Amino acid sequence: MSLTVKQADGAALTARIVQDLPRSYASLGDAFFSRLPATPIPAPYLVGFSAETARLLGWPADAADDPALIEYFAGNLSRDLATEALPIATVYSGHQFGVWAGQLGDGRALTLGEIEHLGTRFEVQLKGAGLTPYSRMGDGRAVLRSSIREFLASEALHALGVPTTRALCVIGSALPIRRETVESAAVVTRIATSFVRFGHFEHFYARKRPDLLQQLADHVIERLYPACRNASDPYLALLEAVTLRTADLVAHWQAVGFCHGVMNTDNMSIAGLTIDYGPYGFLDGFDAAHICNHSDSSGRYAYDQQPQSAYWNLFCLAQGLLPLIGGKQGALRDAEDSQASEAAIAAAQNALEPFKERYTSQYQSRLRAKFGLGTQQDGDDALMQRLFGLMQACHADFTLTFRRLSKLSRDAGGDPALDNGPVRDLFLDRPGFDAWAADYRARLQSEGMDDVQRAAAMNQVNPKYILRNHLAEQAIRQAQNKDFSEVERLLLVLRHPFAEQTDAEAAYGGLPPDWAQALEVSCSS
DSSP states (O other): OEEEEEOTTSOEEEEEOBSSOTTOGGGGOGGGEEEOOOOOOSSOEEEEEOHHHHHHTTOOGGGGGSHHHHHHHTTOOOOOTTTOOOOEEEOOEEEETTEEEEEOOOSSEEEEEEEEETTEEEEEEEESBOOOTTOTTSOSBEEHHHHHHHHHHHHHHHHTTOOBOEEEEEEEEEEEEESSSEEEEEEEEEEESOOOBHHHHHHHHHTTOHHHHHHHHHHHHHHHOGGGGGSSSHHHHHHHHHHHHHHHHHHHHHHHTEEOSOOOGGGOBTTSOBOOOSSOEEOSBOOTTOOOBTTOTTOTTOGGGHHHHHHHHHHHHHHHHGGGTTSOOOSSOOGGGHHHHHHHHHHHHHHHTHHHHHHHHHHHHHHHHHTTOOSOOTTHHHHHHHHHHHHHHHTOBHHHHHHHHTTOOSSOOSOHHHHSHHHHTTOSOHHHHHHHHHHHHHHHTTSSOOHHHHHHHHTTTSOSOOOOHHHHHHHHHHHHTTOOHHHHHHHHHHTSTTSOOGGGHHHHSSOOOGGGGGOOBOTTO
């Protein structure tokens, strides 16, 4: 499929999005997906566009000015059916909230194909482009609200350095879509090095198709983990590599206070990316047990449960890979091959063990950076956990606490109200914070950095601007009235989360308003 748009200078840009490239997902065969056209939406219009993501594809920022781009990424694809391959919706299965859900699949996503630029290949996918064979009881559509949330979150997490799928644009339409209420339709275009999920492996394991399972694993190794090819057991090496990458991802989530909200195995990326932004949220007032998803009545995916949830999901992936581990392909091994089965299970369990150490080391390293500690010393963990305890008791804002902590001087003047400055104001228990701050200062005395150096280092890892729910909500409300300026402004601010941005501080850098506490997001978000 080709998209031709006119640039500002009048030159034509033709972007070839190719389906059946060697090593592409579409080259795996019909057992892995269904081909079907997108369902057009009427009178599409541009809601948001990421120039940064466009550059990843080799496109200029002014490509968004051409109506051809809007039509194309609305799903109103212009194609010659004699020469062009249809988009694909992939099939997968998975565990949802810890329960086996059976076959799932891309119920509202269509992969257009791939585009390669500067040696990197990206899959290009429409989300909300209509019914697919895997839509089950859904309508295959996305609404403007959820599409804006995914668009902004994808770009916000990338700016924070968190691995994520990226978002190119959001296209809106007046087409009515029923959720809790009637809302307007939208399509978000997202890109990733791969959209393969843990659930893809679970699907072919459940179908007892080790041949297809092996084909999928070989594809993932070739595309994402080429170093595994030379391992004595490539599939065990794949499991180990995904385990480490997942540990790194979740440690980064925890360090920036990000809650995914629905960590089902079908929402876990084999590439170690944050994927499927639905009922996500960043922590405001700190609560280790915060549940961002209103649908998560049990708190399975609460903030403090995310590491354990990721580890549990990796066990599901390991089970899916069992028929391939041990160098012998053999579907679900029977009693005659019980020793091989036991050996494969033991090997898979061993491959998951590094998750604990990797997660802990990555999280602790990120925490030390957040606290401005360049060295590791005895007592550091207790000191950091004391602050988290105070934050929990006082419901202190997660992001502002660490950002303001950088302003605390290591030399006290004798007046806690002045010495501890604006960070102290976040804590109702002022004496408790003052006592902690005294111990923190004593710890800083052993560091080689002065206050200016430490503040600069801390402000490189502690963002000032995050995508709080109320900020996304404000942008959504304006967009529902056809005013997309706040989507654009918010995107610009979130693109530089660690910078001071003095002109943005009042609107985007303070505490959330009281009305934000009433906001709820659920799986329909």
